[in-house]
Structures are given as C-alpha cells and as structure tokens.
Amino acid sequence: MDGTNREPRLSAKRDFRVSADLTFESCPHSQLMTYASVTSHLCLSKLRFFQTAMAAVLACGCDTEAPAPQISASLPWDSIVARARGTTVQWRMWRGDPSVNAYVDGWVAPRLLRDYRITLRTIDGQGPAIVNQLVVEREARARGSADLIWINGETFNNLQKEKLLYGPWANRLPSAASVDSLSSIVMRDFEQPTNGFESPWGRVQFTLIYDSVRTPDPPRTVAELSRWIRAHPGRFTHDQQFTGTTFLKSVFYAENGGSRSFEGGFSEARYDSGSRRLWAWLDAVRPFFWRKGETYPAGVADLHRLFANGEVDFTMSYNENEVITKVRQGVLPATSRALVLRDGSIANTHFVGIPYNSPNPAGAMVIANFLLSADAQLEKLRPEVWADGTVLDVSKLPREAAARFRAIDTGPRSIPRDTLRRYEAPEVAAEYTERIARDWKVRIRADTK
Amino acid sequence: MSDRENGDAAMDSRLRGNDGGHPTEARKHGEQRREFGLLAAIVVASPVLVGVGYSVLGALGVAGPGADGLGMRHVQSVVADGATWRGLLWSLWIASASTAIAAVLAMAVATVFRGGRVSNRLVRFMALGPLPVPHVVAALCGLLIFSQSGLLSRIAFATGLHSSPADMPALTNDRYGIGLILALVWKEFAFLALVAFSVIARRGAALEETARSLGAGALHSFRVAVLPALWRGLLPSIVAVFTFVAGNYEAAVLLAPSSPLALPLLTMERFTDSALGVRGEAFVLVLLAMVVSIAGVAAHEWAAGRAEAGD
Numbered sequence: 001m002d003g004t005n006r007e008p009r010l011s012a013k014r015d016f017r018v019s020a021d022l023t024f025e026s027c028p029h030s031q032l033m034t035y036a037s038v039t040s041h042l043c044l045s046k047l048r049f050f051q052t053a054m055a056a057v058l059a060c061g062c063d064t065e066a067p068a069p070q071i072s073a074s075l076p077w078d079s080i081v082a083r084a085r086g087t088t089v090q091w092r093m094w095r096g097d098p099s100v101n102a103y104v105d106g107w108v109a110p111r112l113l114r115d116y117r118i119t120l121r122t123i124d125g126q127g128p129a130i131v132n133q134l135v136v137e138r139e140a141r142a143r144g145s146a147d148l149i150w151i152n153g154e155t156f157n158n159l160q161k162e163k164l165l166y167g168p169w170a171n172r173l174p175s176a177a178s179v180d181s182l183s184s185i186v187m188r189d190f191e192q193p194t195n196g197f198e199s200p201w202g203r204v205q206f207t208l209i210y211d212s213v214r215t216p217d218p219p220r221t222v223a224e225l226s227r228w229i230r231a232h233p234g235r236f237t238h239d240q241q242f243t244g245t246t247f248l249k250s251v252f253y254a255e256n257g258g259s260r261s262f263e264g265g266f267s268e269a270r271y272d273s274g275s276r277r278l279w280a281w282l283d284a285v286r287p288f289f290w291r292k293g294e295t296y297p298a299g300v301a302d303l304h305r306l307f308a309n310g311e312v313d314f315t316m317s318y319n320e321n322e323v324i325t326k327v328r329q330g331v332l333p334a335t336s337r338a339l340v341l342r343d344g345s346i347a348n349t350h351f352v353g354i355p356y357n358s359p360n361p362a363g364a365m366v367i368a369n370f371l372l373s374a375d376a377q378l379e380k381l382r383p384e385v386w387a388d389g390t391v392l393d394v395s396k397l398p399r400e401a402a403a404r405f406r407a408i409d410t411g412p413r414s415i416p417r418d419t420l421r422r423y424e425a426p427e428v429a430a431e432y433t434e435r436i437a438r439d440w441k442v443r444i445r446a447d448t449k
Numbered sequence: 450m451s452d453r454e455n456g457d458a459a460m461d462s463r464l465r466g467n468d469g470g471h472p473t474e475a476r477k478h479g480e481q482r483r484e485f486g487l488l489a490a491i492v493v494a495s496p497v498l499v500g501v502g503y504s505v506l507g508a509l510g511v512a513g514p515g516a517d518g519l520g521m522r523h524v525q526s527v528v529a530d531g532a533t534w535r536g537l538l539w540s541l542w543i544a545s546a547s548t549a550i551a552a553v554l555a556m557a558v559a560t561v562f563r564g565g566r567v568s569n570r571l572v573r574f575m576a577l578g579p580l581p582v583p584h585v586v587a588a589l590c591g592l593l594i595f596s597q598s599g600l601l602s603r604i605a606f607a608t609g610l611h612s613s614p615a616d617m618p619a620l621t622n623d624r625y626g627i628g629l630i631l632a633l634v635w636k637e638f639a640f641l642a643l644v645a646f647s648v649i650a651r652r653g654a655a656l657e658e659t660a661r662s663l664g665a666g667a668l669h670s671f672r673v674a675v676l677p678a679l680w681r682g683l684l685p686s687i688v689a690v691f692t693f694v695a696g697n698y699e700a701a702v703l704l705a706p707s708s709p710l711a712l713p714l715l716t717m718e719r720f721t722d723s724a725l726g727v728r729g730e731a732f733v734l735v736l737l738a739m740v741v742s743i744a745g746v747a748a749h750e751w752a753a754g755r756a757e758a759g760d
Contacts, residue, residue, distance in 0.1 A: 127721070128721035132513075132721075135514040135515075135516075154723040154724075240707055295622045298703075298707070306598070310614060311615075438727075444707060444708050445535070445707075445709065
C-alpha cells in the first residue's frame with residue numbers, strides 16, 4: 001500500500017485503516033536505524049549466535065592469525081590508492097534499509113570500480129554482531145572477514161576497548177580536510193575522541209514522527225508530551241531497542257536540565273540521581289502508554305507499523321529525514337511529519353572503521369575517502385536517495401560544490417537546518433546508554449505479575 | 450540353480466547378515482555397519498559437542514565476547530535474575546500448550562479421517578498445508594490476523610463491533626501468548642498430522658482389523674488398538690516439537706510480550722547487549738535451554754523404556 005496516496009483522515013476512528021506493510025523492522029545497527037525485511041533480520045539474528053560460536057570452531061586450526069598489512073605512516077596517498085587498485089573490499093554493514101542498500105550497491109560500488117578498479121562486496125552485520133564476529137576471529141586466529149565496518153557509539157567503544165580496530169588512519173584521507181571539524185558531534189563519538197580510528201560518514205538527529213492530520217498540534221517539549229500522553233491513553237509508546245533507548249535518554253536529559261549534566265565521562269553518582277528522575281517520569285506516564293506500558297514494540301519498525309496502522313499516534317527515528325524516505329517507500333502515511341523536542345534533540349555521527357585483521361586496509365581507506373567526497377555526500381543527502389546528513393563543512397568546499405549542497409530541496413517534511421542545529425544535543429558517554437537500556441529492561445520485567 | 454540365482458541368494462544372505470552366509474564375513478559386515486554408524490554419530494554430534502564446549506567456556510568467562518577471566522559470575526548472575534526463571538517458565542508454558550493442542554488436533558484428524566475415501570484423503574492432504582510454511586511466516590500471519598489492527602479487528606470494526614484498535618482484545622504480544630500459541634499450533638499441527646497419518650497407515654489399520662477379528666467392537670478396538678499405537682508412534686515427534694518450540698526465536702520475537710521475555714529472546718538480547726560484560730550470560734542461557742531439551746528427550750526415553758518393559 002502506498003502511504004502517499006492515502007486520503008487525509010479526520011478522526012481517530014477513521015485512522016483505523018489497513019496497512020499491509022510487511023517490511024517490518026529489523027533494526028538495530030545501534031544508531032543507524034531504519035528498516036529491514038523481517039525474514040532477513042530474524043533468520044540472521046537466529047543464526048548469528050551459532051555463526052559466531054561455530055566460526056571459532058571451524059576457523060580454529062585452519063588458519064593462522066593475519067593482522068592487517070601495515071601501511072607506513074609516510075606512505076603517500078597516491079601509493080595507497082595504487083595499492084588498492086584492482087583489489088576487493090569486504091564491507092560489513094547493516095543491510096536493513098533498501099535506501100541505504102540502493103545507494104551503496106547502485107551508486108557507490110560502480111564508481112569505485114570505474115575510478116579505482118575496486119570491487120566492493122557487502123556483508124550483512126552491525127553493532128554487537130560486528131564485535132562478536134571480531135572477538136571470535138581473534139580467538140580463532142583467523143584471517144579477517146571484513147575490510148571495512150559501519151560503526152558508532154558503543155560499538156566503537158567496545159571495539160576500542162577490545163583493541164579490535166586498525167589505525168590511526170582516518171586523518172590521512174585527503175577528503176578529511178573538508179570534514180566539519182568544529183562540530184563536536186562529528187569529531188567525537190559518544191564523547192570519545194575518534195583519534196583517527198574511524199572516519200565519519202553521516203550525521204543524524206533524533207526526531208518524533210506524528211501525523212499532521214491526526215495530531216495537528218503536537219507536543220514540542222517533554223512536559224507537553226507528558227500532558228499529551230495522559231490526555232490520550234494508549235496512543236504513545238516507544239520500542240525496546242536503540243531508538244527507544246534514545247527516546248528515554250532524551251527524557252533523561254530533559255528531566256535533568258539538559259545534556260550538560262552528563263558530559264565529561266560516565267559518573268555513577270550522576271547516573272543514579274539523573275536516572276531517578278527519568279524513572280519517576282516514566283512511572284507517572286507509563287500507565288497511559290499503549291497497552292498500559294505492559295508490553296513494547298520489539299524494534300522501531302514495529303513502532304512504525306503501529307503508527308501506520310493507527311494503533312498509536314507517534315513513532316520516532318534517529319534520522320531526522322527518515323520520515324521523508326519512509327513516506328516515499330509507502331511505509332508511513334503521506335501526512336507524517338517529524339519534530340524535534342525543544343529540550344534537546346540528540347544528534348550523532350556514524351562512521352566507518354577498519355578491523356585490526358582487515359586483509360585490505362588500503363582498499364578500505366580509499367573507500368572511506370570516496371565516501372567523504374563531496375559527490376558521494378551530496379548523493380547520500382538527496383531525499384530521493386537516503387536523506388542522510390552530511391559530515392562535511394560545506395563552507396570548506398569549492399563554491400560550485402557548496403552551491404549544489406545548498407540547492408538540495410528536501411521538501412516540506414524536512415526540518416529546517418537551523419532548527420535542527422538550535423536544539424541539537426550531543427551523545428554522552430556510551431555507559432549512560434548501556435545503563436539506561438539495561439535498567440529499563442529490569443524495571444519493566446520486574447513489574448510482571 | 451543358475452549363476453544369477455546363486456548371486457541373488459548370496460546377496461540376500463549378505464543383506465540378512467548371517468542367515469546362510471559365512472559367519473566370519475557376516476560378523477565383519479556387522480562390525481563395518483557399527484563402525485559406519487559410530488562415524489555418522491560422531492559427524493552429527495561433534496559440531497554440537499564443540500558448540501557446547503565453547504558455550505561452557507563462554508559461560509565461565511574464558512571465551513567469547515566480553516570474556517573477563519575464569520569465574521562463575523555469569524552463572525550466578527543468570528541464576529539470581531528472576532527474568533531467567535520467568536522467561537523459562539513462560540517458554541515452557543508456550544511449548545506445552547502449543548504442543549499439546551497440536552498433538553490432540555493431529556490425533557483427532559488422523560483417526561477421524563483415517564479411511565480410504567476421497568473425502569478423507571482430501572482432508573488429510575489439506576491438513577498438511579502449513580508444512581512448507583516457515584515459522585516466521587506463520588508468526589507474521591498470526592500478527593496480521595490477531596493483532597489489534599489485524600484482520601479480525603478490522604472485521605469487527607467494519608461490522609461496528611469496535612470503534613478503535615484498542616477495543617480488540619490483545620491477542621499478540623500478550624501475557625499468555627495466545628497469538629503465539631495459535632500460530633505455533635497451526636504450524637506444528639501439520640508436522641504432527643503427517644507423522645500421525647503415517648503411523649495409522651502403517652500400524653493402526655492392521656491392529657484395528659486384528660482387534661475386530663478377535664471380537665472387539667469398533668469403539669473398543671479403536672481405544673485398545675489404534676489409540677495406543679498412535680500415541681506411541683507420535684510421542685518422539687511430540688518431544689521434538691516441544692523442544693523445538695521451547696527454543697523457537699523467530700515466532701516469539703514477533704508475537705511474544707516484552708515481559709516476561711521468552712528464554713530464546715532473552716538469550717539473543719544478552720548476546721547482542723551493548724555492554725560486552727553481559728554476553729557471557731547468553732552462553733549460560735543457551736546451556737540452560739539445552740538442559741531443558743535434554744530433560745524432554747530423557748523423559749521420553751524413560752517413558753518409552755517403561756512402555757517396552759510393559760510390553
């Protein structure tokens with residue numbers, strides 16, 4: 001069913017309509033959320049556990065440890081490009097969103113082959129699965145199965161802790177000169193300096209999504225949202241994965257006077273006092289959630305489905321432009337709009353990294369550099385492609401390229417850039433995310449009667 | 450006797466093992482068969498054993514993601530967590546209910562439609578319909594039919610019974626797992642029915658005939674001959690369905706509630722937790738699920754052994 005063809009609806013009763021959308025979510029590259037076919041997600045999720053467990057077994061004794069070939073710090077960029085020419089690069093990335101896949105397979109890959117004779121192969125895998133895979137490869141002393149990985153946040157944090165990343169390399173990319181180096185959101189990953197171990201690729205910001213016909217006057221702050229939830233029992237919820245946790249983190253900031261209280265690394269004491277306010281907020285509104293807060297959608301795509309089917313009046317996304325792509329795909333109704341909460345809208349950057357055991361780091365670096373080029377960033381930003389925010393400082397680009405960025409029309413569903421910047425809030429230490437996610441689960445499960 | 454007949458006789462004797470053949474050769478063949486059987490068992494069991502071994506190491510904190518040194522931390526944490534036992538009980542409830550209902554339905558269909566008439570064959574054929582459907586598709590169908598914005602709810606809305614999705618009783622992601630049980634019953638029924646049809650065709654008819662020839666009435670011969678044979682023939686499949694359903698992930702992830710969290714979902718959640726330190730708990734949960742499955746199989750073997758002794 002094509003959401004763009006739906007008639008505007010006038011009442012909650014009329015909103016109760018058919019949506020045959022089966023492209024549920026899968027999800028969860030932590031911050032990189034969108035969709036996936038349910039089958040690929042489920043089958044892969046189920047298999048991943050055994051895959052990683054068995055990988056150690058199968059690889060053990062069959063291969064020898066092969067750390068990434070070292071690239072001397074003095075090697076000129078042209079020599080790196082020459083080394084990459086004619087090679088194949090395996091990119092382990094989340095393959096759940098048709099828009100992302102089309103961009104990578106249909107736009108990036110052919111240009112890499114044409115310009116560098118690099119063959120790009122993508123493998124599905126994201127977030128925790130990447131960490132698990134690399135740990136098992138190290139245990140098995142196996143040759144790396146990926147050259148490039150799509151990561152951020154706690155995945156980067158875990159990979160750094162486990163010393164599973166190759167580097168530093170990102171500062172050597174010629175395109176890195178155009179990166180928005182003044183933005184702490186681009187230059188830091190959940191407060192951690194990237195130190196050249198990952199290269200920025202895209203930038204996203206958290207938004208709530210509502211239907212402008214069903215909810216013509218939506219709440220704009222957490223306090224207004226609380227009142228709205230109480231006035232509309234059963235019409236709001238959040239999912240159990242990363243997007244839901246980010247929503248809770250937004251409330252965590254708002255109830256504690258903003259993100260500043262939590263900047264500067266993780267503090268148990270600050271978490272304790274801050275989370276008490278968050279749980280108090282939640283306890284007060286939870287009885288008014290969908291299904292009285294006794295159950296929650298598994299992932300954000302399930303939440304999108306509930307929203308599209310008229311079971312709830314809000315969904316959410318950690319990409320301010322997802323509303324554009326999902327309406328285009330017919331997943332969300334044409335009257336869907338995004339909004340940022342004025343208490344703070346969490347923003348972050350997603351990156352590409354190179355595993356410590358990558359067989360082809362030179363090829364991976366050339367791709368990372370290409371992904372940062374003005375052409376590749378511009379194409380990615382187009383609403384009809386992916387609508388993923390750029391990490392470049394447009395003012396650093398040549399005039400003609402900068403003009404092309406400014407000329408992009410993202411349409412009426414996009415939130416003005418100055419509004420996004422005005423309310424943006426950074427991610428704080430990854431431990432806050434981990435603790436909020438874990439403690440929330442303990443709380444909702446402890447209530448089981 | 451022609452050469453060909455001689456050859457056939459020799460072949461027959463080889464197939465029989467020792468009747469009329471050379472005793473040493475027969476023993477040799479028997480040993481070869483045993484060796485082959487042992488090899489096959491090793492090939493089948495070794496990946497499982499290695500997987501179990503790796504899980505034990507993961508559970509003890511010496512292997513796998515987040516391994517932080519030998520200790521019982523992960524085990525203690527899983528054992529002390531109420532969510533583990535609530536999840537386990539919930540998964541056992543789902544497995545027991547869906548297996549029991551599917552088994553009763555399969556036995557009923559197999560016995561009621563056991564005749565050779567075209568209508569009986571047609572029913573038996575139709576009953577196997579869900580067999581090739583993947584579990585995830587069965588679960589999706591469950592969602593599309595039973596959810597609060599699903600087909601039933603829409604029919605109720607169209608006929609004026611409901612005015613909003615919330616008026617529909619929660620049958621998916623619900624505390625008792627009604628939608629999940631219905632989807633699993635639909636899916637597992639076909640498998641159990643297939644086995645039940647085969648048991649009845651193989652043993653039921655002959656036993657029933659014998660009972661009837663010995664003077665038993667129709668109902669009595671069914672009760673004393675067909676039903677016990679069907680039950681014994683079906684029991685291994687019932688155990689297989691129970692253990693499979695107890696560990697099923699793809700149907701549960703779509704239809705189970707977030708609290709209590711089914712054991713397979715809890716396992717995957719721990720294995721993909723953003724905090725590396727809790728991933729060892731996933732290995733403990735895997736071992737727990739394995740103990741449950743082994744207990745199911747052991748109970749079956751014990752029951753089968755008793756039944757044989759009774760015979």
